[in-house]
Amino acid sequence: MQRLLEVMAALRDPQRGCPWDRQQTYRTILPYTLEEVYEVAEAIEQNDMAALREELGDLLFQIVFYAQMAKEAGEFDFADVAQEIGDKLVQRHPHVFADADIADAEAQTSAWEQHKARERHAKAAAEQRDPSVLDNVPQALPGLMRAMKLQRRAARVGFDWPDVEPVLAKIEEELAEVREVMANGADPDKLAHEVGDLIFACVNLGRHAGVEPETAVRGVNRRFENRFRRVEQLARQQNQTLARLSLEEMETLWDQAKAEEATAREN
Structure with missing residues (x-):
């Protein structure tokens, strides 16, 4: 860890550092951070441990990068980051680091949420504003993930349907309502x-069914891509291109690709 911090400091050195690294700011490296998070997710979903080790290193580098820039600005350094998360974990796990009694994982989740709620209330009080159960749900989250978090927060205070039927x-x-708008001219807004x-x-629906929407969408994206690539292969085997096939012909190839996929799963 110390070597990594030293490498980062050298990259940002005003005289001898890397020109690209020296000119970066919090905002300019943010897109790279988001990209690295998704590459970690992809490695996990593919169960590729070699890739996961590499991507975790790339993600750690992003954290070190932010900490180095903050250190240069006199705000904080990596040790402060590590200290704060360590303190937070100890505070949120009194059943491990103190004498609190937590029966099971469900009780731990409830205790965790209560602790975070107290933190949100304390922050709102410090900022002299009214607290909300929706506080601190990051705006930068992917839309599906943020929707899920907002719904879960609202559900904690009873703003939720009791079962899946009303959701359907x-x-x-x-x-x-979508059909009605489209029938009346499809005003874009x-x-x-x-x-x-x-x-x-x-x-x-995903929340009530215990399905993470972001994970589900990544899965369907992957299936669509794999099947579509197979459709392209099947068309080439017939000396055809998709642009020259009718929709019905492409759907036939699509069904073949799905059938092959199902057979592969069974085997």
């Missing part, structure tokens, strides 16, 4: 509004 009814209602409501309702 809500999806049908939102789909009908109204259509975006109604499609957003439909997607939000589908996220709610």
Whole structure:
């Protein structure tokens, strides 16, 4: 860890450092940080431990980068970051580091959320504003992930349907509203509004069904890509290109790709 910190400091050295690293700011490296997070997720989903080790290193480098820039500005350094997260984990786990008694994982989750709620209230008081159960849900999260977090927060105070049936009814209602807007000229702003409501309702379905929407979408993206690439291969085997095939012919190839995928899973 010390070697990594020294390497980072050398990269940012005003006289002898790397020109690219020296000119970076918090904002300019943010896109790289988000990219690294998703590359970690991809390595985990593919169960590729060699890739995971590499991507975790890349993600750690991002953290070290931020800490070095903060150190140069006299704000904090990497040791402060490590100290703060260590303190936070100890405070949030009194059943491990103190004498609190937590029966099981469900009770721990409840205690964790109560502790975070107290932290949010304390922060709101320090900022002289009214607290909200929706405080500190980052705006920069991917849309599906943020929708899920907002819904979970609201559900903690009882703003939730008791089971999945009303959620399914809500999806049908939102789909009908999308159809109505499209039938009346498909005003872009109204259509975006109604499609957003439909997607939000589908996220709610995922939450009630115990499915993480972001994970589900990544999965369907992966399946679509694999099947579509296979459709392209099948077309080439027939000395065809997709642009020259009808939709019905492409759907036939798509069904073949799906069947091959199902056979591979069974084997």
